[in-house]
Amino acid sequence: MQQRARSSVALVRLEIPPRSPYVGVVRLAISSLARSAGLDEEKVDDIKIAVSEACANAVLNNEEASTDAPVTISWEDSDGSVRIEVADRGATVDSSASADVDTQGFSTRAVMSFALLKSLVDDCEFQPRDGGGMTTRLLINR
Amino acid sequence: MQQRARSSVALVRLEIPPRSPYVGVVRLAISSLARSAGLDEEKVDDIKIAVSEACANAVLNNEEASTDAPVTISWEDSDGSVRIEVADRGATVDSSASADVDTQGFSTRAVMSFALLKSLVDDCEFQPRDGGGMTTRLLINR
Amino acid sequence: MELGLDVQKTGSHAVVDVKGEIDVYTAPKLREKLIELVSEGSYDVVVNLEGVDFLDSTGLGVLVGALKRVKAHDGSLSLVCTQDKILKIFKITGLTKVFPIHETVDAATGA
Amino acid sequence: MELGLDVQKTGSHAVVDVKGEIDVYTAPKLREKLIELVSEGSYDVVVNLEGVDFLDSTGLGVLVGALKRVKAHDGSLSLVCTQDKILKIFKITGLTKVFPIHETVDAATGA
Numbered sequence A, B: 001m002q003q004r005a006r007s008s009v010a011l012v013r014l015e016i017p018p019r020s021p022y023v024g025v026v027r028l029a030i031s032s033l034a035r036s037a038g039l040d041e042e043k044v045d046d047i048k049i050a051v052s053e054a055c056a057n058a059v060l061n062n063e064e065a066s067t068d069a070p071v072t073i074s075w076e077d078s079d080g081s082v083r084i085e086v087a088d089r090g091a092t093v094d095s096s097a098s099a100d101v102d103t104q105g106f107s108t109r110a111v112m113s114f115a116l117l118k119s120l121v122d123d124c125e126f127q128p129r130d131g132g133g134m135t136t137r138l139l140i141n142r
Numbered sequence C, D: 001m002e003l004g005l006d007v008q009k010t011g012s013h014a015v016v017d018v019k020g021e022i023d024v025y026t027a028p029k030l031r032e033k034l035i036e037l038v039s040e041g042s043y044d045v046v047v048n049l050e051g052v053d054f055l056d057s058t059g060l061g062v063l064v065g066a067l068k069r070v071k072a073h074d075g076s077l078s079l080v081c082t083q084d085k086i087l088k089i090f091k092i093t094g095l096t097k098v099f100p101i102h103e104t105v106d107a108a109t110g111a
Ligand SMILES: Nc1ncnc2c1ncn2[C@@H]1O[C@H](COP(=O)(O)OP(=O)(O)O)[C@@H](O)[C@H]1O
Pocket: A020, A060, A063, A102, A108, A109, C023, C024, C025, C027, C028, C031, C057, C058, C059, C060, C061, C062, C064, C065, C066, C068
């Protein structure tokens, strides 16, 4: 994309209500950005799943906290990499404290989500936010 | 959409760099929101064109002003209607001052854009913004 | 975004054809359908994922939940999937060891 | 978002098959192609819009610009379009009176 190459950082932000029907629109927007940024289809699919996981976690954290504060998704396309952040105002999750498996030995949804995030992008970080909620940071190298 | 019906107003916001490659992602996001909101395909198509017009105008206004301030698109789905706003920090346009036709009598792009906006949504308003730029407000009745 | 759920009973099996995207929004619909089947006495369930173009951890969670339900009745839950991008999700999460995954519905029902 | 532009010369006409979305981002590519054709001496141009699923005022502006260019050489610009949603755009902007709009490429080239 010629025009995008001119500036070294392109920032797109999306704010959605913290509810599940809106995760699909984020997926669509992010896939389109990733495709336009010239990433190949496999990488686009990986990003789509990772962002969806981060948004699902945000929405589910939010159900517990039951706030109405939006979930914010930002997309930053700099020269060598794409950085995506998903920030919510839901429950502050201590990932080390949640159970890995249920009483029957099956992985919990949260653990599977974590495995997908870790495996599908080049780096993934979770951080509690000042004022409550979590930020998930995804890094994708080109 | 059951979960959306619970709250009377659902707000989605999207911020893009004021450049043409990003208009496509807005179109995609807005179509998806419109479809999820239960609007029929013809209305979805109308909204898609109207929002695209508003964004094209914003991007072109911006080329003149050459700022880097984002274009902000907001979607508000209340009970009876959908309100969409597109706000830029580009040139402040006085629509009454721009020429309707060129020297050969053909309509200008701006006039055709205006005709499309007026015809495709139930109401359309243009307003200069404090601090520079324009806001286009679209109203779609259900 | 709609999730298509089509159920067919073939012999002893209930086959659920899923179409669309299984995510945090649509997964509860799949969950309800699978709970309904088990409560009706269908304990051998096949979930056909060939028409699914997106699956995330909430969808996986629902499938694991359904597996636990059918196991409680000595039943089985198997999947039909040949799509690389969906199989990848099962591999990453280790679920290829938990679910029998077949290439066709016939292979899954043993027809 | 890619715009497909495929040119075929049939007799005295240059036929441009456009595929994809014509918007503020892609319209300049169409504009370049049409300017190139006229500068090569193609003054009877047919733009086939059957593969176009989106068209906005920047696309219309480009078509009007091309019309002016071919008219300066006593040429013609006609369109092929049967899609209601695209025809609607031409109707609203009054351009159905400016462009000959045909149902097939053959009708447009007079073949
Ligand atoms: N609010 C929610 N929205 C969407 N999916 C959810 C929600 N809460 C839980 N889930 C999904 O449902 C799964 C739990 O489903 P269930 O069949 O009840 O499993 P279990 O038998 O372990 O309780 C979770 O792993 C998750 O994938």
